[in-house]
Structure formats: C-alpha cells, structure tokens
Amino acid sequence: MKNKTGLLSRMGKYKECYLLIAPFYIIFSIFVIAPIAIAIFFGFTDFNMLEIPKFVGWDNYVRLFTDDADFLKALKNTLILALINGPLGYIVAFFIAWLINELNSVLRVAVTLIFYAPSISGNIYFIWKFLFSGDSYGYINGLLMQIGIIDEPVLWLSDAGTALTVIIIIQFWTSLGVSFLAFIAGFQSVDKAQYEAGSIDGIKNRFQELFFITVPNMKNLLLFGAVMQIANMFSVGQVTQELTGGYLSIEGSTLTIINHMTDYGNTRFEMGYASAVATVLFLLMITCNHFFQKFLHKIGT
16 A cells, blocks of 8 residues: 555656656557557457357467478478578668778768668569569579579569578568668767777777677667667568468468468468467567567677
C-alpha cells in the first residue's frame, strides 16, 4: 500500500512529464503491444476468421515442430539468411560508413545517397529478375558465357541449388542501408576534441581511434542499427515471393517464415496457426536482440 501511495505521489509530482509522453505510449500500446498480445493469444487457438476462436493449447506449436516440414524448411532458410546477412551486413555497413565519414562533406553526401539508395529503392525486383534470367539474355548468364565460365545458361532462380544463394546476394544488397544511415550520424556526432585528447594519451592511428574512441561513443546508435538489422534479416519475404514464388518456390528452397506465415494467414485463413508462426518469429527476434544488446553493452567497459 505504501509503495502504491509513493508511486501515485511521484506521478502527481511529475504529471506534466507523464502527460507529454502519454501520446507516444498510447499509440505504441495500440499499434505494437496490443497486436503482439493478440497474436500470442490467437497462437493458442484454432481460428479461421469466420467462427469463434477455439482454444487448442499448445497444438499449433507441436504441429509446427513435429508435423510441418515446410515450416522447418522456412526456419532453416530464415536462419541461414539471418546468420549470413545479419552480422555481415551490419559489419560491412559500419565500415563503409566509417570510410565514407573520412571523405569531404560534398563527396560524403553523394556517396551516402548511393549506399542508402537500396533501402529506399522499393519494388525493383524486376531488375534482378532480368539480371538473373535463366536464358542467355540475362546479363549474368550472358556475361559468364561471353568470358567462357559457363557453356549454357544457368537457371539461377529456378534451380534449388542456386536460388537461395541469389536471394542471399540480393537481400545483402538491399539491407546495407538499414543501419548505414544511423552509423553515418553516429560518426558525425563524436566530439572531435576526444580525438585530440586520444592522440595525447597514446592513440597512434585511425584504427585505434575507431575502437577506443568512436565505437564507445556510438553505443546507442550501434544498438539502434542492430535492432534495425535484426528486424530486416528476419523479415525476408517479399524478395523471395517476387523472385522465386515464395511458398511455391522450388522444393521450398527459398521459403522463409514470413512466406509460411503469409500463406497460412492470407491464403488459407488459418489465423491461429499463422499467429503461432508469427510468435515463433517474434521470439527469435527478441532472442537475437538480447544477445546483440549484451555484446554491445560490453563495448567501452
């Protein structure tokens, strides 16, 4: 009772602050917290959007991991994409931002636009379809045949052995801009006086400046970039749908969790099962985010 009274007293004391942040928390609760809670609830039901949801307990989750070979394929493909494009894209974006930051202001703006363009390019997958076309008119096949590396066209997007590799390349290209802009802003925000103090304290080169001064000062933006990268690497779905058919892809070679969830939710209207898939994806993202935070909090300590 005493704690409750103390809390109400503090809320009364800082009521203006609570009023100012209330709109954000209300909107956040309605559009983020509530949908997550609803999805978790429906994950324990059998719901077809026409009848009243029927509670089935853990049946959907048991079915996912024991009786759904397509989900296991989707999980494997998603983890492969995440493990390759996530850390690699994050590191490459960071070092590209660092290199660009060393340029003069005019050139830096131009190059930043070039590297950020993939994340705002929208649906330009038809270009990739043309590049990786399975006939001799595709640019990749035409180039490789011209220089003698291959003798006949490769079915890049129709062969189970090459389709996922192509998707990894395309997703890597589109994901570079996700964290890139945050890193550029972080480099610009570091106080230049710290570099002068570092040179006095014995820092001798730009790499030492990077790891002992720049990175510790960018911890918050590094965490923001990590969160954005995690969300991007687990939300792969549109690129596979556009280029290889998503759920209908060759032997499920490029099927992702997003494709699987979309198929059951938007096509089959098994919303309970789709919600269970979404919950598993959410838990994967939360787990990765937790490990990223633990790693980044050690920087500079």
